[in-house]
Amino acid sequence: MSDLTKTKNKNGIKYDVKLKKNTIKKENTMSPSTLNLVCNVDTLRTLIKKNKVRVVDVRKKDEYLKGHIPTAASLPLADLLSDDSPESIIKIMNNLGIADNTPVVVYDDTFGALASRVAWSFKFVGHKNVSLLEVTYSDWKNMGLEIEKKSNKFPKSSHSIDIDYSIYADAEYVENARNDKNKVIIDSRERLNFLTEHIPNSKNIPYTMIRSEDSILRNPSELKRFMENRGIDSNSEIITYCGSVGTLSGLVFFALKTAGISNVKLYPKSFKEWKSLGKPKIEFKDATYWDLSAE
Amino acid sequence: MVHSVDSDILSSSKKKHLNPDENWGLVEESEYFANKVKLYRQDKLNADEFRRFRLQNGAYGSRLNSEFSMIRIKVPGGDISPEQMEKIANLSETFSIGSAHVSTRQNIQLHWVQLEDVSEVVRGLAEGGLTSREACGNTIRNVMCSHFAGVCTNEPFDATMHAKAVAKFFLRNPLCQNLPRKFKFNFACCSEHGFVRIADVGLVPAIRDGIRGFRIYLGGGLGAASFIGHLLEEFTPESRLLSTSISTIRVYDRLGNRENLARNRMRYLVNELGWEKFQTLLLKERVIVEATMSIPTKNAFDRALSINTNANSLSTISNKRKLPLINSDIAQTPYSRWLNTNVIAQKQPGYYGIYITLGAGDITSNQLRVLAECVREFSLEQKARTTPQQNFFIRYIKSESIPKVFTKLSSIGLGNPGANTLVSAVGCSGTTSCNLAITNSHRLAKEIQSKFLELNFDMDPAFRTSTIKISGCPNSCGQHEVATIGFYGGASRIANSMAPIYTMLFAGSTGETGELGKTIMRVPAKRVIDVVLKIIECFKEEKDGNENLHDWIHKVTAGHGNDKIKTLDDLKKILVPITELPSFAENPDSYKDYGADSNFVAKTARGECAA
Numbered sequence: 001m002s003d004l005t006k007t008k009n010k011n012g013i014k015y016d017v018k019l020k021k022n023t024i025k026k027e028n029t030m031s032p033s034t035l036n037l038v039c040n041v042d043t044l045r046t047l048i049k050k051n052k053v054r055v056v057d058v059r060k061k062d063e064y065l066k067g068h069i070p071t072a073a074s075l076p077l078a079d080l081l082s083d084d085s086p087e088s089i090i091k092i093m094n095n096l097g098i099a100d101n102t103p104v105v106v107y108d109d110t111f112g113a114l115a116s117r118v119a120w121s122f123k124f125v126g127h128k129n130v131s132l133l134e135v136t137y138s139d140w141k142n143m144g145l146e147i148e149k150k151s152n153k154f155p156k157s158s159h160s161i162d163i164d165y166s167i168y169a170d171a172e173y174v175e176n177a178r179n180d181k182n183k184v185i186i187d188s189r190e191r192l193n194f195l196t197e198h199i200p201n202s203k204n205i206p207y208t209m210i211r212s213e214d215s216i217l218r219n220p221s222e223l224k225r226f227m228e229n230r231g232i233d234s235n236s237e238i239i240t241y242c243g244s245v246g247t248l249s250g251l252v253f254f255a256l257k258t259a260g261i262s263n264v265k266l267y268p269k270s271f272k273e274w275k276s277l278g279k280p281k282i283e284f285k286d287a288t289y290w291d292l293s294a295e
Numbered sequence: 296m297v298h299s300v301d302s303d304i305l306s307s308s309k310k311k312h313l314n315p316d317e318n319w320g321l322v323e324e325s326e327y328f329a330n331k332v333k334l335y336r337q338d339k340l341n342a343d344e345f346r347r348f349r350l351q352n353g354a355y356g357s358r359l360n361s362e363f364s365m366i367r368i369k370v371p372g373g374d375i376s377p378e379q380m381e382k383i384a385n386l387s388e389t390f391s392i393g394s395a396h397v398s399t400r401q402n403i404q405l406h407w408v409q410l411e412d413v414s415e416v417v418r419g420l421a422e423g424g425l426t427s428r429e430a431c432g433n434t435i436r437n438v439m440c441s442h443f444a445g446v447c448t449n450e451p452f453d454a455t456m457h458a459k460a461v462a463k464f465f466l467r468n469p470l471c472q473n474l475p476r477k478f479k480f481n482f483a484c485c486s487e488h489g490f491v492r493i494a495d496v497g498l499v500p501a502i503r504d505g506i507r508g509f510r511i512y513l514g515g516g517l518g519a520a521s522f523i524g525h526l527l528e529e530f531t532p533e534s535r536l537l538s539t540s541i542s543t544i545r546v547y548d549r550l551g552n553r554e555n556l557a558r559n560r561m562r563y564l565v566n567e568l569g570w571e572k573f574q575t576l577l578l579k580e581r582v583i584v585e586a587t588m589s590i591p592t593k594n595a596f597d598r599a600l601s602i603n604t605n606a607n608s609l610s611t612i613s614n615k616r617k618l619p620l621i622n623s624d625i626a627q628t629p630y631s632r633w634l635n636t637n638v639i640a641q642k643q644p645g646y647y648g649i650y651i652t653l654g655a656g657d658i659t660s661n662q663l664r665v666l667a668e669c670v671r672e673f674s675l676e677q678k679a680r681t682t683p684q685q686n687f688f689i690r691y692i693k694s695e696s697i698p699k700v701f702t703k704l705s706s707i708g709l710g711n712p713g714a715n716t717l718v719s720a721v722g723c724s725g726t727t728s729c730n731l732a733i734t735n736s737h738r739l740a741k742e743i744q745s746k747f748l749e750l751n752f753d754m755d756p757a758f759r760t761s762t763i764k765i766s767g768c769p770n771s772c773g774q775h776e777v778a779t780i781g782f783y784g785g786a787s788r789i790a791n792s793m794a795p796i797y798t799m800l801f802a803g804s805t806g807e808t809g810e811l812g813k814t815i816m817r818v819p820a821k822r823v824i825d826v827v828l829k830i831i832e833c834f835k836e837e838k839d840g841n842e843n844l845h846d847w848i849h850k851v852t853a854g855h856g857n858d859k860i861k862t863l864d865d866l867k868k869i870l871v872p873i874t875e876l877p878s879f880a881e882n883p884d885s886y887k888d889y890g891a892d893s894n895f896v897a898k899t900a901r902g903e904c905a906a
Binding site: 190191192195204208209213225226229230231284285286287288289290291292293294295 | 329332333336357358359360363385388389390391392393394396406407409411412414415653654657658659662724725726727728735737738741888889890891893898
C-alpha cells in the first residue's frame with residue numbers, strides 16, 4: 001500500500017491518507033447484498049449456502065481448527081491487533097479474499113466483543129458491508145448447527161482503501177471532547193472498574209448492559225430506551241472506550257449504532273493508552289466498593 | 296434478529312405466569328421512576344422531593360456519590376422463588392456489580408446502580424413479581440418472617456402466610472405512605488427464632504383454646520438508642536391481627552415525632568409516653584378501627600391470608616429417614632464439616648433444611664443461578680428463604696439428596712460450613728456503599744469468616760449458636776446489639792493519627808427473651824480479630840465442661856465467671872494490651888481500615904434511612 005502517506009488532518013488524526021481511490025470494480029462471485037449490523041443465524045446460513053458471504057472467525061487459530069462455521073476464514077484478533085494500521089488491515093482483508101462488495105459476517109466466542117473489534121476495523125478502512133453474527137460460536141454449536149474443521153483459503157482480493165474517520169477517535173480527540181457538551185464519552189467497562197478510575201466526564205455503559213439472553217445485542221427498542229433514560233438523544237456524538245484494545249467498547253459501538261445513533265466513534269487504544277499518556281482521570285476513593293463483590 | 300419489539304428487557308425463556316397473589320411488582324412504576332429521574336435531571340423536581348420519591352421506591356443513595364443507588368429488593372417473609380433469584384442474578388450482572396447482597400432484614404440489595412438505570416431494574420423486578428417499593432423511606436419496610444416458619448419443631452403454626460398478608464395489605468397502602476419514619480414487622484416461628492423484641496411490631500405465633508394468634512411486642516428497635524419491645528397483651532387472636540396492626544400504625548402516624556430525625560421511630564414515642572399510656576391508647580384505637588373497618592378492607596386481608604398455604608400442606612408429609620451422616624468421630628471431610636453446621640432436621644420427618652453460608656451476604660450472579668437450579672432440582676417446596684444472618688436457607692430436601700446438594704453447591708463456592716456458628720459473621724454494607732458508615736464492617740465480617748474457617752472453628756461445638764455481628768456505625772444495620780459479640784464502627788484519634796475503631800458489645804441475644812448487648816470496650820479495626828481470638832483463648836481455659844462460648848460470655852458479663860475471669864473487668868485487663876497500637880510511624884497499616892490503601896479518614900454524609 002505504497003500510496004498511503006501519513007499526515008495529520010485538522011482533527012489531529014494520524015492515519016490520514018492521500019491516495020488514488022481504487023475505483024476498479026473487481027468481478028466477484030458474490031453479489032452485494034447489504035447486511036444489517038447484526039446478522040441473524042438464518043440469514044447467515046442462507047448466505048453460506050448461496051456462497052454469498054465471507055464468514056470471519058476471530059477466535060484463536062487452534063480453536064478454529066477444532067471446528068468452525070462452514071466456509072469461515074480464520075483471523076485471530078491478536079493477528080489484527082499486532083498491526084492495526086489501515087494498510088495492515090487492508091492486507092489482511094485481501095488475504096481473506098474480501099473485496100469491496102463482499103458481505104462479511106464476523107463471529108467470536110466472547111459475547112461479540114472480539115468480533116466487534118474486527119468488524120469495526122473493516123469498517124474503518126472503508127468496508128461497507130460488515131455484520132456481527134448475533135450469537136457466539138458456542139451458541140451456534142449448541143443449537144446443533146453445521147460446523148466444519150477444514151482450513152479455508154481464498155483467492156486474494158484487492159480491496160480499496162477509504163478510511164472512515166467519522167468512526168475513529170484518538171486520545172487528543174477524546175481530550176477535546178471531554179468539555180464539549182455535544183459529545184458524550186462512554187466507558188464500556190464494568191461498574192467497579194469505572195468507579196475506580198475513568199476519563200473525566202465520561203459516562204458508564206457497561207458492556208454487560210447491552211446483551212440479552214439469546215443475542216450478543218439486545219433489541220434496538222431496549223437499547224434506545226437505555227439511552228433515553230440517560231438523556232442521550234440520537235443526534236449526540238458518542239465516543240466509546242474500554243480498558244485496553246477497544247473490544248468491549250467495540251461491542252458498545254455496534255450497540256449504539258443499532259440503537260439508531262448515527263455518530264458513534266471508537267477510541268480503540270482506550271484507557272490503557274490514556275493512562276500511559278498521563279492524561280487526567282477521575283478516581284473514586286470514598287467507598288470500598290470492591291469488598292462487595294463475592295468473586 | 297429474533298426479537299419481538301415488546302419483549303421484556305431481561306426476558307427469560309423459563310418465564311412462568313406469576314401468581315397474582317405472589318406478585319409484589321407493578322411494571323408502571325418503572326416508567327414513573329424513569330420520568331422522575333428526567334424531571335430531576337432537568338431541574339424540574341427539587342432534590343429533596345426527588346430523594347423522597349426515590350427512597351419510597353427502594354433506591355438508596357450510594358456512599359458519597361449520588362449518581363449511583365443501592366436498590367433494596369423486598370423479599371416478603373424472606374420467601375423467594377428460583378425464577379426470582381435468576382431474575383436478580385441477571386439484573387445484577389446487567390445494571391449492578393455482578394453480585395447481590397442479602398441484608399439482615401431479608402432484603403436482597405443491588406449496589407452501585409446508576410440512577411438512570413434504576414427504572415430498568417424496577418421493570419425487571421416487576422417482571423419477576425418483585426418490588427423495591429417501600430423498601431426504604433418512611434413506610435412499612437420488608438415484613439420479616441423466621442426462615443424456619445413451616446419447618447420449626449417448636450412452632451404452633453406456620454406464620455409465613457400472616458407475614459405475607461401483612462406485607463400485601465400495607466404495600467402501596469395510603470395509610471402508610473408518609474409515616475414519621477420507617478416501620479418494621481418481624482414474625483417469629485417460635486419463641487426462640489425471631490427478632491421480635493427489636494422490631495416495631497414483633498409477633499410470636501401462639502395457639503390458645505384452639506385459636507391461632509400471636510404474642511405481639513411493640514416499640515422495640517435497634518439504633519443509636521435501642522429499646523426492647525413490650526408485650527401488648529397475653530394473646531392476640533389471628534382475627535385481630537389486622538386491626539392491631541392498623542391501630543399501631545395509626546397511633547404512630549398521629550403521635551410520632553415528625554420534627555426530630557433522631558427520635559422519630561415508634562420506640563421513642565413508646566418511651567416518651569410510657570408503655571402503659573401507649574398501650575391504653577392503642578387498645579382504644581383498636582376498638583375504633585374494628586368498629587369502622589370496611590368489609591372490603593377486611594376481605595382484602597383475609598383473602599391474602601387464605602392463600603399461600605403451600606408450606607402447611609407440605610407439613611403432613613412424613614418419611615422417616617435419618618441424616619445420612621452426622622458423626623463427629625470420623626475424619627472431618629469438607630462434606631461432614633458442612634453437614635454438621637449447615638443441615639437442620641425439619642419437623643417433617645425425612646426432610647432437611649440447608650444453609651447456604653455467604654460472606655457477609657454477598658453472592659455472585661452465577662452462584663445465584665446455581666442456587667436457583669438447586670432449589671428447582673432438590674427442594675420440594677421450590678422456594679428459598681433469605682435469613683437475617685445474611686444467608687440463604689433451602690428447605691424440604693430429602694435426606695438422600697443432601698450429598699448431591701453439597702456437590703452442586705461446592706462446585707461454585709457455596710459449600711462453606713459454619714452457618715449458625717461464630718464463623719458466620721454478619722456485616723452490614725459499611726463503607727462499601729453506605730453514607731453513614733465510618734468503617735468497613737462488611738470486609739471485617741468476611742475477614743473473620745475466612746480466618747475462623749481456616750482455624751476450623753466451625754468444627755467446635757462450643758461455638759455453635761454464638762454470633763458475631765458488625766455494624767459500620769452506631770445505627771445497627773448489622774444488629775450488633777443482639778450478638779454474642781457485637782461491634783459497631785467509629786473513629787478515634789490515637790496519638791496523633793486517626794484510626795478506625797470498633798466498640799465491642801457482649802451478651803446480646805434474639806428471640807422472645809432477647810436482650811441488648813452491653814458495651815465493653817473499644818478496639819481498633821485491625822485488632823478486632825486478635826481480640827476475639829484472645830476471648831476464645833480465655834474461654835477455653837475457663838469454661839465449665841461443655842459450656843459454650845455464648846453462655847460463658849453471658850456469665851462473665853453478669854459477673855458470675857470462674858476464679859481467674861470472674862467479671863468483665865478481669866477480662867478487659869487481659870484484652871487491653873491487645874488493643875494498644877504501635878505508633879503510626881512504626882506500623883501505619885494498623886491505622887488503616889480493611890480494604891483501604893490510604894490513611895483512614897472518617898467521612899460520612901446524610902443518611903438515607905429516613906426520607
